[in-house]
Amino acid sequence: MSWASELPGELVCRPLGLVALTGLDTTYNAVHKAIWDSFFNNRRNDRVPLQFKVCTADHEYPKCKQKRTSYEWYIPKGILKTHWLQKHLQEIPSVVVVFFDLDWDEPLWKERQMECSTRVEIVRNSLQGRGTKIAVVLIQKNAPLPPGEDLMAAERAVSLCSACEISAKSLYVLPHTDHLIGYTVRLENAFYEQAQAYYHQEARKVKSHKDFLNKTTHQLLFVRHQFKSAFFNELKQDSHTAIKHYKQAYGYMLDLRMHDTNMLEVKTVAGFINYKICRLSFQHNAPLDAIAQFRKHIDFFKSKTGIPELSFEHSAWMSKQFQVFGDLFDEAIKLGLTAIQTQHPGFYYQQAANHAIFRKQLCQGLCMQPQEMKSPDEIADYLGPTDFYGQRKWRQGHQSIEPPDLQKEREGILSLQTKERQVDHSWLIIPLLSSAVAQFRKYKSPRMKRFLMVQMGEEYYHAKDYVKALILLNKVTWDYRGERWWSLLTSILETSLKCAYLTAKVQEYVSNSMELIGRYAQCNHDAKVRVQMNLIRVMTNDVPEPEPGLDQACVEKAAGLWAAARNQQNSFTIDMHGLLPFIETKACFVSEVVSADHEITVEVCLRVGCPFPVRLSKLMVLFTNQKYNPHCLLIDRRGISASSESEVDSGDLYLKPEEARVFSFSFLPLTEDVGKQIEISSLALEMGSEAGCCAVLRWTGGGGDNLLQPLGPARPVIKPTTPGVPVDWNAFVVNPVIRVNPRKAHVEVKSSHEPPCLLNEIYLVSVLVDNKEDSDIKDVRVSLGLQASEENQDDSTQVCSSVSEFEEDKTSNTCQLEIGVLRKGESAKKEFYIKCLHAGNRTFISTVNYKVDVMVDKQGICCDCQAEEQISLTTVRPFDVSIKLESLKYETIEAVHADDPFLLTTDIRCSSPWSIDIKDSSVNLSEFIHTACDPHESQIAGVRLHKSDCGAESVCLVASSCVQPSVSLGTYTLEWRRLSSGSKELPYVQSRFPLPTVNIEHIPITVHVAVPAFGRVKTLLPLCYVVKNRTPYVQEIQISMESTDSFMFSGNKQSQLRVLPGQEYKLHYNFFPLVAGQVTLPRLHLDMMRYPGTMDDIINKMLPTHIFIRPIGKTPPGST
Amino acid sequence: MAACVAVIAKENYPLFIKTIPTDNELKFFYTVHTSLDVVEEKISSVGKNANDLRELYLGLLYPTEDYKVYGYVTNTKVKFVIVVDSTNASLRDNEIRTMFKKLHNAYVDMLCNPFYKPGENITSRGFENVVLAMLQQD
DSSP states (O other): HHHHHHHHHHSSOOOEEEEEESSSOOTOHHHHHHHHHHHSSSOEEESSSSSEEEETOOOOOOOOOOOOOOTOOOSSSOOBEEEEEEEIIIIIIEEEEEEEETTTOOOTHHHHHHHHHHHHHHHHHHTTOOOOEEEEEEEEESSOOOTTTTTTHHHHHHHHHHHOOGGGGGGGEOSSTTTTHHHHHHHHHHHHHHHHHHHHHHHHHHHHHGGGTTTTOOOOHHHHHHHHHHHHHHHOHHHHHHHHHHHHHEEEHHOOOOOOOHHHHHHHHHHHHHHHHHHHHHTOHHHHHHHHHHHHHHHTTTTTTOOGHHHHHHHHHHHHHHHHHHHHHHHHTTTOOOBBBBBSSHHHHHHHHHHHHHHHHHHHHHHHSOOOOOOOHHHHSSSOSSSBBTTOOGGTTSSSOOOOHHHHHHHHHHHHHHHHHHHOOOHHHHHHHHHHHHHHTTTHHHHHHHHHHHHHHHHHHHHTTTTHHHHHHHHHHHHHHHHHHHHHHHHHHHHHOOOOOOOOOHHHHHHHHHTSSSOOSSSOOOHHHHHHHHHHHHHOOOOOOOOTTTOHHHHHHHHHHHHHHHHEEEEEEEEEETOOOOOEEEEEEHHHHHHHTOOEEEEEEEEEOOSEEEEEEEEEEEESGGGGGSEEEEEOOOOOTTTTTTTSSOOOEOOOOOOEEEEEEEEEOOOTTTSSEEEEEEEEEEEEEEESSEEEEETTTBBBSSHHHSSSSSOOOOOOOOTSSOOOOGGGOOOOOEEEEEOOOOOOEEEESSSSSSSSSEEEEEEEEOOOSSHHHEEEEEEEEEESSSHHHHHHHHSSSSSTTTHHTTTEEEEEEEEEEETTTOOOEEEEEEEEESEEEEEEEEEEEEEEEEEETTTEEEEEEEEHHHHHHHHSSEEEEEEEETTTTBBBBBBEESSSSSEEEEEEEOSSSSSSEEEEEEEEEEEEEEEESSSSOSSTOOOOOOOTTTTEEEEEEEEOOOSSSSOOOOEEEEEEEEESSSGTTOOEEEEEOOOOOOEEEOOSSSEEOOOOOEEESSSSSEEEEEEEEESSSSSEEEEEOOSSSSEEESSSSSEEEETTTTTTEEEEEEEOOOOOOOOOOOOOEESSSSTTHHHHHHHHHSOOOOEEEOOOOOTTTOOO | OOEEEEEOTTOEEEEEEEEOOOOOOOHHHHHHHHHHHHHHHHHHHHHHSSSSSOOOOEEEEEEEEEEEEEEEEEOOOOOOEEEEEETTTTOHHHHHHHHHHHHHHHHHHHOOOOOOOOSSOOOOHHHHHHHHHHHHOO
């Protein structure tokens, strides 16, 4: 039947104006061939939309029918002739081009002109009555001259036009030169204009008929004329006018009288027009118009089924409408349209598929009666090409309501039904569904996609392609399971089970059965019973009963397959992850942690949800460390169908419905797992026997409902089950991980030391290990180390086992010592030395590791034990050293003068709670600094400082003149140790302190005066000021002595003098003190010519300011 | 009136589905299930701005040839879906809204039952009666 709803190719193609090229000998003439190729080949989108066709000069075009002058008695036989579209697309050209080889300078001009005009005449005759345009193209060898220059050409062109009876505009020249394609494109454009004019004129011609029509008899013609107008406009490439006419045609269409005899014709043509409207709407980027039009179209014709015997025809038509629209929509999307989740081609494909499914159902209802089938010859009489679109072959042109011949009508219907019977509907439905799937996937509708895949699977099932059906359905079940739509899942599983049965796929059959008899399957109890019985049959290597409602032929075939499957060994593993089988498992370590010398207990809880009890053959718990696997194995050798009563020596894996059973296993952890985790990697159950059919069901991890895991964050407490009490399945906790901790150590670790630790000292920590085990311990090792943590990353801590190691510079922050065997009750003491290079708090850990043999369950195992003790240690500074620079007058100075002595004073203040014994101190001076007189000798050696005591030492130093402005003085070193009871053996340690960096100033002159310790009132006090020039230049100096009330003096009050480089100048003054006491000396002012105004202050700092003057001594009476 | 009423849990599994008596219940189940695609999309597109007060009524989810599917999502992401025959012209947006309101009230009443654990299938007779009334009316 599909022939009637198919869209013909001429409707679907893009209409292009037809141009016929005549006079081209493309076979023998190379020039003509090149011209033709330039027209025909490479028609890209930028070329004008025309179709070219080569014809012989005397080609017969379809004859033009005599146009009626009146429509009064005319009754149309149908809406649209099947040949009409084809005729205007392929047969009647809009322009006929006559190619003719003729140069302007042709010697035999007259003859050639005559020949040309004859050719034009022939063409014109064969186009009698049509408006087809005629154009002449002269193929010339020479390039044309510019217009107006070639007088002969102009003259001959005029004569040729008149001879051929064409207008000058229709005469073209095609010089056969290099730029052929350029000329072709220009010619094409000219033809295109003419073609448009032709189609415009044709459309008008059709329109002009309208006035003759009347509404009663010519309804069909209204549609036909509008359609034709629209199509001519399309050929003219005026799609906006075209769509307007198509819409009008569609409007007239809906006004037609519709009855059973013409319903197919109406629907067919309406479908065509609808197609055109939708297509042009999409093309005009008006998708909403297209959708609205389609909606209107479908809503109108949805209920127009036609005669009931052929209702499948209607479904086929509906399906086609949706499919075609889907294609148009999809095409538009490919060209840039954007669709949305609720409006995209997928919906249309889905509907198309739905109608196709409906068609199949109708076909099964209508066409499958055991009536006689028509032979192909008879069918050919009734079906086949017709003159009008959508008419019945046996009554073409018939337009009245009643069919003319009832017998013929019946025969025709029967032929159609026979034909329909031969259609393989599934192969129509599946591609539609698969298109829809692709669309829904694109528009983020996973559930719809899955639903369509289910439909596809079911269709494959109907098409008897069970393998594909099974694959498709298996793909989607997971999602339905995950979303817990049990009723949908059950229906899918039922179909899958049928497929698995029919293809005798044992594994799929078993896994589907397992789910169907589980607690979540929605099928009724009887179905479950039947499925379980079949499952048991399969597992005992028997042939299962067929599923109900299957095709008998297929069942027989399947029985054969099953029999074959029976003979071979069937062993397979089913991954239970993501399935919801009838049997559920949970595994649990009864504790979260276990000590290395204790047994691990694993409990496995099993529960079945099927209607009958079931016996399994093997239970296995598999661990990440496979060495434990043999400990957790339970085998039941009684066979799947045996009941529980029989007495056998092996384990019992008989499970009653809804009764949870717990199986318990225990084993000792291995030494290699101490400190690690043991994890259950999977649980495995075996059904059936290895000899026949054997299914291994495998759960990853600890089992439990992997899809329906409770979402609560709180971890329930694990309670070991008590035997004899029924197990509550829901309370059974899944715990697939256990941690194996080392055995608890039975030794005592004690450390003794004297905190706080002093910075830089060697600090003694002794660790005492006391064996409290019941037996000897071996491989005892003690270690002391800094606790590994973020803040302890630096290298400021050293731990050693002997003092000498500190000198060897290979220290680390941990140290280990071997003790070896320690007998029961014995103890051992080890000493460690710590040196801390930074102050602060540290945590050390002393660790004792050993091995001990213990007996667990009459089984000796060797355990590693570890005991730890933490030591917190604070490191403090033993003393604070402050260093000062002073002048010889004990004034603190910032800078020193080159070659002038100064004092370095160190104050050592003991801040340690322990007394400190200082062995020695030394100053290590830099090269520019030296001691003023003797080498430095420690002034505090042997001093003992208690807490808060101070020790000081002073050294006189001189800075030699150097170029550097500032100089580091050097370092100060103290050699010391703590003074405590345990420190006698400890060595002294050295602490270094950097001396400050000083600025060295250069003074050009020095003034020195030797002042006696005291003077006496009214006694002469001679002073000599020595001025020394340190520069290599002569210095001019002005000197003045300030007078005071305390002294009289003689000498230069004011003078100017000149000091030679490196020389001294002496100024002698005789002072005469007038008052007693601490008296201010007269100030000496000094000014240098080179450094005016700067020297006075500097010099004053060099000179003594005061002198002590004694009163006049009382002479003892009587001595004068 | 309505052809099918469904209550879907936050995790998208059905809590309650009732259809008018029909041989092909599954078809409605599939319709409801597939409509969740649109519901999810609509929720996620609103969810971006947390301050937006989302309207609970989602409107027409998508039209099929025979049925119209409407959606409603509570603030706890429990979804209500009502499937209506397309030919039934008497049901306009407002009527559907009222139906959803009624359904929501019934659901809240049902939820107030202290013996009902959220997430379990709904077995409340009171709730069922409300739904049945929606299916039978008119």
